[in-house]
Amino acid sequence: MSMDIVTSKSHWFASISLVVLGVIFESGWPNYHYTIHDGPVVLWYFALSGVMAVALIFLRPIALKPLLKEPLFYWYVVYSITGLLWLIWLDDGYLDPDNLNWRQRFLLLLFFATCLVLVSAANFRRFVEVLFGCALFATVSYWVDFINPFLYVPAHMEQSIPGRAAGWFVNANQAGGALVLMCIAAMPFAAMSWRVLLSLIMFIGVFPTLSRSAIVFAGLVATVWVWRGQFGKKAFLALLLVIPLGVAIGSELFKQGADSVGINNEDIMSRLGFFQQMGEANDDSAIERGYVAELAWKKFMENPLGLGPGKADPGKADSVKSWGYSASTHNMYLLLLVEQGLFGGILYLAFLSIIYYKGIRLYRRGLSRQECDIGVALVLVAIYFSFFGFFSHSLLREPHVVMILTFLLAAEHRAIAGRTRSMLAETQPVEAIVVMEDRRRG
Secondary structure, eight states: OOBOOOOOOOOHHHHHHHHHHHHHHHTTHHHHHHHHHOOOOHHHHHHHHHHHHHHHHHHOGGGGHHHHTOHHHHHHHHHHHHHHHHHHHHTTTOOOTTOOHHHHHHHHHHHHHHHHHHHHTSOHHHHHHHHHHHHHHHHHHHHHHHHSTTSSSOTTSTTOOTTSOOGGGOSHHHHHHHHHHHHHHHGGGBOHHHHHHHHHHHHHHHGGGTOHHHHHHHHHHHHHHHHTTOSOHHHHHHHHHHHHHHHHHHHHHHHHHHTSTTOOHHHHHHHHHHHHTTTOOOSHHHHHHHHHHHHHHHHHHHOTTOSOTTTTOTTOHHHHHHHOSSSOOSOHHHHHHHHHHHHHHHHHHHHHHHHHHHHHHHHHHOSSHHHHHHHHHHHHHHHHHHHHTTTOSOGGGOHHHHHHHHHHHHHHHHHHHHHHHHHHHHHSOHHHHHHHHHHHTO
8 A cells, every 4th residue: 555654753662552542442442342342441441542652751752742732732631620620610619420521521631642642753654554444444344234233232232223334333423423534534645546445435434324414524525625636637537437336336235234124214214315305304313403402502591601511411310400301412512512601612612723723724834735635634624523513412522533633633743843844954054953853852
């Protein structure tokens, strides 16, 4: 596989660690192992990443530098600390032991930090190969899950949704979004001849999830790719020729899966009807989302300072009492408005703005085609958080998303550092540059 990579001296330990963590989290294994097979909690995998990052810092202290220069790291710090303070303030200093939300925020802060430390010192090519492999694995597993609806999740379990494939991600909406994100992150580093395959993997794999938001987003991503010239002329022509074959194969697999025992064909047809009716949805899921959206806005208007982090989480007696419903908001914007009031809404908008700014800046100032492509990828990730924020309340809790975000942030850092060294080379003598490089490497 030919790859266009960012040239940099990579640390072998960081590269191996990133490959291991990439295989674990981008496959969706931790949550699947815990939820379906009573395996270890995801915390143990976070702890593994922490040990790897600490070891790398011991071997190479300069690895902390990209983290300390990253604005999103400080955003996560504010997100974590304010979540705890909001909860203590609103609960008069009492921390409900059943409320895990504030702990999750700190865990995601630590995971973001460890991932950024590791990826900043690693060989990007290895992680891109992991993304390719996990995307291909996801596509195959989704279709196997669709054709054999109880292979991954047994019929007696609450998480079983026959007719909507998710593989190891368990949740079909999360599965569809994860696949598209993996393809977005891999695209800038893939050679032109491999980008057609990456696009096909995305389209073929996202369909059996029947996630309306993921399918629409995949179409948006493909449109941006074509618009920004991500494919060569020959590759684009090959894509047009291969699409009919992919549709034919997908149709046969879909028929086979739809005939499986236990499939909820009514739900399948309702979801397919969403596209036929130009976005109109009237199934139970859409009705519930509309109801909780109205409820969330009402709660926000009644409590402009918020109810406190975790108060809109389903499954907790205290949450149901304060929130008033057994399901959460299905919306990141409304969730933070309900939890932390107006400040929470501003916090999420700040998160989006930082990613948009980084992507647009790199796209406009990139010195190479690959740097511009990385900028496009960052903008697409920002669109992911913006778009899926209307349909999901768990975006900031998903470790596979955090890994991809840190990977692209590290790529942006490396591109800017390379540009700085290039400018210095034009204005300083070779001896001065060598001294600066020695200092940078510690």
